[in-house]
Amino acid sequence: MSLLLVPTREEEAADMIRAAAEAKRSLAISGGNTRSGFGQQVEAQGVLRSAGLSGIVAYDPAEMVLTARAGTPVSEIEEALAENGQMLAFEPMDHRAVMGTVGEPTIGGIFATNTSGPRRFVAGAARDSLLGVRYINGRGEVLRAGGRVMKNVTGLDLVKLLAGSFGTLGFLTEVTFRVLPRPQDQRTIILSGLDDGEAARAMAIAMSLSVEVSGAAHLPESVRGRFLNGNLSDGPATVLRLEGLAASVAVRAQKLVATLQSLAPISQLEAEESRVLWQEIRDVKPYADGTMKPLWRVSVAPTSGFQLVAALRLQAGIDCFYDWQGGLLWMRMESEPEGELVRHVMHQTGGGHATLVRASDDMRATENAFEPLPAAVLALQARVKQQLDPAGIFNPGKMARS
Amino acid sequence: MSDVISFLPPREKVLARRSTIIADLADLLPADCLVHEPRELVPFETDAFVAYRRLPLAVVLPHNTAQVAAVLKYCHRYGVPVVPRGAGTSLCGGAIPQEDAVVIGLSKMSRILEVDFANRTATVQAGVTNLSISDTVGPEGYFYAPDPSSQLACTIGGNIAMNSGGAHCLKYGVTTNNLLGVKMVLMDGTVIDLGGKHLDSAGYDLLGLVCGSEGQLGIVTEATVRLIAKPEGARPVLFGFTSSEEAGACVADVIGAGIIPVAIEFMDKPAIEICEAFAKAGYPLDVEALLIVEVEGSEAEMEAMLSSIVEIARRHGVKTVRESQSATEAALIWKGRKSAFGATGRIADYICMDGTVPLSKLSYVLKRTSEIVEGFGLRVANVFHAGDGNMHPLILFNANDPVEAAKAEAAGNEILKLCVDAGGCLTGEHGVGIEKRDLMLHQYTRAELDQQIRVREAFDSQWLLNPSKVFPLDGRPQTAGAV
Amino acid sequence: MQTNFTAEQLADPHVAESEAILRRCVHCGFCTATCPTYVTLGNELDSPRGRIYLIKDMLENGRAADAQVVKHLDRCLSCLACTTTCPSGVDYMHLIDNARAHVENTYRRPLMDRLIRNVLAFVLPYPSRFRAALKLARIGKPFGPMLAGFAPLKPFAAMLTLAPVTLPQPLPQQSQPLAVAKRGRVAILTGCAQPVLDPRINEATERLLTRLGVEIARPKGEGCCGALVHHMGREEQALNFARRNVDVWTREIEERGLDAIIITASGCGTTIKDYGHMLRLDPSYAEKARRISALAKDITEYLATLDLPPLESRGLTVAYHSACSMQHGQKITLQPKALLRNAGFAVRDPAEGHLCCGSAGTYNILQPEISAQLKARKVKNIEATKANIIATGNIGCMTQIASGTAMPIVHTVELLDWAYGGPKPDKLS
Missing domain, CATH: 1.10.1060.10 (Alpha-helical ferredoxin)
Structure with missing residues (x-):
């Protein structure tokens, strides 16, 4: 049984890390532990959790900036934001249902995993909203990176480096991020009956219009019934979200419909249903199936997504749907094809990166969860890691299979 | 100007081998790619931070990534420092060379390699100018969002080095938010690709780290950037106020009301006069402060947003409100704003500050800025991106008067410290370069800076890449020519 | 700085x-x-x-x-x-x-460079010498590619390439009486190269102005404006050209009065408008030169003051190439296009309109390689407009661009003359 460390003060955490570094004792880093299945399995001698470092430190809605301790539950943040009519622009996914975990996701965990949702393809990822952090490096030093202003190019951008580093470079203790006004209204335009390729084209057309689509997903027939309790209209659904002032949403919807109506029958979802649908897309509802069937998340150029799927289908049984204008694939494998196949096909169809989000323990032990990197980049990464965590105590082996 | 900011002492071994190095570079590159005659090196001795100047050892102007790699590999092998240069528009001395350095200019790498409308990306060589991307994709209804004022001339490579912003980043973000991938050459000549047409990347966010790294980590030779569909319409509106404080408070209230225009630009009276003289954009001359607020979208959206903004501005006693009536007029309004720095050259020499402060501190910092500059017996013009608190006080002085020049630099340092103390930072979009290098310890602790330095060393352990910049010379590791 | x-x-x-x-x-x-x-x-x-x-x-x-x-x-x-x-x-x-x-x-230039520059300065500003030289060039044309192979001779090769195969002969001048009430009196710069290369331009100018009620003065003795040698740094020679022209026009102003000095080659216009500055240090000319510069007007600038009547669409699209000396030298950007539109032409702006076509006086001879690249870029942008005709206001650009495209290129004033009752320009038939 490994040692569980749950510091309640930053200094305390620093002491723990210093001690671990001196003893060369490795630590598994986590927040609410709802995404711990990410990446390679970590064999560590201790567990360091940020859950004890909780609470909003500063929030001035007029500046659209919020500072919170890393272990603050996401729900607490979202509540505070909602009270002020604001939101997290990057729409972070809640992984619990799909990964079968329990507990409270933390804001630090969101940034450490760079978790984003459907709006990411136009509004940026979690890392794009992150303005500054306090963190503890592998030497146990409490450090800051970035700040609390939106424009800041002072020195190296270690904020970006730490975001999405899965706790392998530093232990986040506090995060400062930008928030945005919550759109007053939203609606979803649904094109029915398009195949994957036609959907990709339709979404590209939608994105070429000046209507500011903030969500573009394609839900093939196999998953359609698992959204909105099966209430989506028949056939594959290509869904486009518009958000903003009510009057403006109406005008833009009209324009969007006028342009796309020759392609497919069109229906619309009003605000409430639209909200539910996009939350379900965000949380990958169709594959929150209580199984450990392998779930791949593949990011490619939007027009390559359907080609990849078509090519892969010739060799493997997959169920999938598309977000981000077709550039984000959620693929559930019916059998267990090797990552090598997925990645081979992906590189043949234009490249990108494939992440194994969920899998059985057996598969996780033999599969690269993250896209393998070219040797030169891998070496660079190792050197960067060495400079932040010289003793190699943070989440050893998380990023790459050794 | 009295050289207050020092450079690293040149590496004697490199200077001693000068003629060999030049001969070797001549073997690596076509003749039109190498500049080494003493006279011809002079125009490369500085960038737009013209107060400081150093002659380089040589300048190379490669045509392609392979040539950049060959030069870097060579310099790595023989320990020759390199200084990357885009269009040389840096306001912080980011491209100023040093006596023992080879300048690698990307100006010949100015081709747009691919425009992919379906995926909304453009892949370009690093020497392509910022504006030419928007010019190229404009006819198809797209644009590249980051728009630094120097966008006409500055290159994408330089934008990536400095993580450049611009007037419209309030809505669209800065370079790092619009950059999808790069091809870059590491100091040892290795060529790597980071990112691509897809979003996010595997492994650490090295792309995010490289963006804004001021040529400390490698040389970017190609970039893939995100294109955005142009809004249906866009309209800049001029709001004239009787005091800077009122204008500043109005900005905070607009943002606080949940309205995010695409841009909110601020000019004080001296800046208004300077810009109007050049652009003849119809800026009101009878006000103390001017906001250029741009809204975009459909006619209905613009109207709705404008009426809310006008209402807030009224509460702050706005004196004039003028909407641009045509595309030509709108273009003139932006031309005036974007030429502000250069146009200042009509009346005086200047140094341009770039601190960012939280919006709530805007009025206070503006007031203190005037007091500081006046305390030195100098004048200041303010023109900046108010929506995100990124200030650009222009301190006016006479560059031929060494005493004034020293005062201007001292005043600038005080203003930057003020910005940090107000909860902001030294530089919002121009970069650290040499200009703010020695102020870094005002913003960061030694340990914080050391951590950045260690990350830097993961890329360039010999400190050959742009070595006099960003990190104070004091307290550097031995390898970096510690002073 | x-x-x-x-x-x-x-x-x-x-x-x-x-x-x-x-x-x-x-x-x-x-x-x-x-x-x-x-x-x-x-x-x-x-x-x-x-x-x-x-x-x-x-x-x-x-x-x-x-x-x-x-x-x-x-x-x-x-x-x-x-x-x-x-x-x-x-x-x-x-x-x-x-x-x-x-x-x-x-600075003492290398021999070949000196030679070519001396030849240019000796020939170009003088119409009779220029005409004779062009005849010789026609004979030499086949040797162009041979010369181009030897670096110092490239300028000669460029000259031979640029030299037109045939030269239009000037039409007999007819002094037409004014058809309408007199609206002004102007002199038109004859200049040097333009009347040799394309006499039709000033013929069209005279016809159009006369029809509009403008009397044309013909002061004797004016010639090259000096721009060609000025750009070679031959200051004294340039100033002498300037002084001669200042004298000629000053005499005309003092004797019979002039409302404007009309220039149909914008390259010359830029220089004549600068006479005041060029001669500022010469006390006996400073004042007179300033007056000449103030009266100097590009033909389109002058026509814009005459309120020409709007005409029906002619169904022709014109790509308007703004000469550098027009848009940058004299900052005349709107008038030529407005006049063409008013006269019933659809006008298109080629992309990268701010970039030079590479003509630039003697540049296409002295820097043939860069000039050729600029020409190719310019022609590509112009052809992309898919217009029927190219119009511009400078003879240098006309020669340069014509040598790179099959599209007809005419002076703006030729189109205006045609639209307002003159003959159709030869190049369009």
């Missing part, structure tokens, strides 16, 4: 002027982006900012010009795009003029 001149250096009015110009430059680099040579060569040394720096270094150190500096100054087209772009108001035109004079005074 900081400068470093001694009081002694500044006693020279040319140095003092250069210093004042240099002080305005803030080294922002905007000018690089619109400079044709920088865009083509990608080297700071071949940009306005680079040349400003080279000039500054040379003048500050009181140094004679040398081959390294001259190479880059020679590559400047003097298109003045940089002055349109410059937010600081750097008067690059007069800075490069001063620098060219300094080069001419302190």
